[in-house]
Amino acid sequence: MQYLIRTLTDSTGHEFREVIKARDNETFTVVEAKSKEEVRQLYRQIRARNGINKFSKGLENIHKAMQRKDSE
Structure with missing residues (x-):
């Protein structure tokens, strides 16, 4: 089972975490890129x-x- 742990730091420095469980027909892929188009290319x-x-x-x-x- 895959889980996505999403962390957000607000302007006061307080961290918020959210754990998202992948559905049976869903996967999570994280890539580093400079733009959405680059992400699409990397994903392809x-x-x-x-x-x-x-x-x-x-x-x-x-x-x-x-x-x-053949060996039988």
Whole structure:
């Protein structure tokens, strides 16, 4: 389960914290960027990298399964 802990410091220096629990169909991703457009670009890159990693892992699993089948 993912949680987002959001901290805000007001003008008097007092800190406020809010804990937000991610829903089942929700994830939190934090990135540092100078603009919203940069965030969008970074997020696209992260999603693409994650997709490639999942695809690669799937191919690896298929390869292992085929090796096991061949050794039987």
